[in-house]
Amino acid sequence: MSEACTHDCSSCKSNCDHRAPQHEPPHARSRIQKVIGVVSGKGGVGKSMTSAMLAVSMRRLGFKAGVLDADITGPSIPRLFGVKGPATGDGESINPVSSRTGVEIMSINLLLDDPEAPVVWRGPVIAGAVKQFWQEVVWDVDFLFVDMPPGTGDVPLTVFQTLPVDGIVIVSSPQELVGMIVGKAVQMAQMMHVPILGLVENMSYAVCPDCGKHINVFGDSHVDEIADKYKLPVLAKMPIDPELAKEADAGMIEMFAGDYLDNAAQTVAKLLKK
Numbered sequence: 013m014s015e016a017c018t019h020d021c022s023s024c025k026s027n028c029d030h031r032a033p034q035h036e037p038p039h040a041r042s043r044i045q046k047v048i049g050v051v052s053g054k055g056g057v058g059k060s061m062t063s064a065m066l067a068v069s070m071r072r073l074g075f076k077a078g079v080l081d082a083d084i085t086g087p088s089i090p091r092l093f094g095v096k097g098p099a100t101g102d103g104e105s106i107n108p109v110s111s112r113t114g115v116e117i118m119s120i121n122l123l124l125d126d127p128e129a130p131v132v133w134r135g136p137v138i139a140g141a142v143k144q145f146w147q148e149v150v151w152d153v154d155f156l157f158v159d160m161p162p163g164t165g166d167v168p169l170t171v172f173q174t175l176p177v178d179g180i181v182i183v184s185s186p187q188e189l190v191g192m193i194v195g196k197a198v199q200m201a202q203m204m205h206v207p208i209l210g211l212v213e214n215m216s217y218a219v220c221p222d223c224g225k226h227i228n229v230f231g232d233s234h235v236d237e238i239a240d241k242y243k244l245p246v247l248a249k250m251p252i253d254p255e256l257a258k259e260a261d262a263g264m265i266e267m268f269a270g271d272y273l274d275n276a277a278q279t280v281a282k283l284l285k286k
């Protein structure tokens with residue numbers, strides 16, 4: 013940082029660590045109040061499930077919500093909501109596809125002729141698709157959840173640089189919740205000047221259907237220790253729930269009645285009340 017730093021990056025050419033990212037504007041006809049990134053250290057921990065359930069919870073709280081599926085090579089948001097493409101557009105803009113309850117969705121699977129075809133694109137092309145979802149899709153939402161690809165690679169970096177992310181939710185599971193993985197996500201968010209709203213531990217436990225006992229399928233949870241270490245709140249401990257898996261597989265995530273993420277949704281909602 014220059015000694016003469018005024019903290020106004022727009023009038024300064026210095027490329028220092030403290031430079032705030034220069035975000036791109038969304039489409040001129042978009043209305044997006046808050047952008048929430050949903051991240052994880054590795055794949056398969058339930059990041060897409062969390063993004064989808066958060067959007068559903070925000071709808072239930074009376075907000076308009078959308079999900080931007082930035083997981084270009086492993087898109088699963090349309091499947092969870094049971095929506096299909098093709099998304100419509102006029103050459104100048106693209107309309108998101110609306111779910112049963114009005115959650116707005118954009119995903120590469122809604123634009124490809126064959127949603128089963130693998131996306132074999134190089135990093136910059138993938139990052140370009142995510143930018144398009146921000147700049148060319150006309151969103152009308154209070155909260156836009158961005159389902160990020162796992163890890164801290166090219167696409168998360170593009171998202172943080174392009175979109176004005178208001179906060180991130182870090183999703184983890186007990187066996188991967190070692191300090192290092194959460195530590196990487198925390199540091200990335202800090203480098204990008206993005207506040208962390210808290211941690212969601214998914215697949216925390218399973219409930220025995222006969223006696224109701226909680227079984228720690230993936231070992232003991234360390235989420236409280238980790239949260240303590242990084243001074244972050246634990247927003248939810250979500251169990252492995254066969255009913256949830258069933259609704260998700262059937263594209264009926266909006267019909268799932270569980271309230272596992274209600275506390276997390278309340279935390280997100282506070283961003284608009286500030």
Ligand SMILES: Nc1ncnc2c1ncn2[C@@H]1O[C@H](COP(=O)(O)OP(=O)(O)OP(=O)(O)O)[C@@H](O)[C@H]1O
Nearest residue numbers: 055056057058059060061086162251252253257260
């Ligand atoms: N709490 C849960 N109970 C039951 N099934 C779950 C739960 N969370 C996730 N699943 C299931 O686990 C699988 C992986 O979840 P999901 O696709 O959300 O993970 P992900 O972290 O987004 O993975 P990737 O990074 O590979 O896209 C899905 O089939 C999902 O339906």
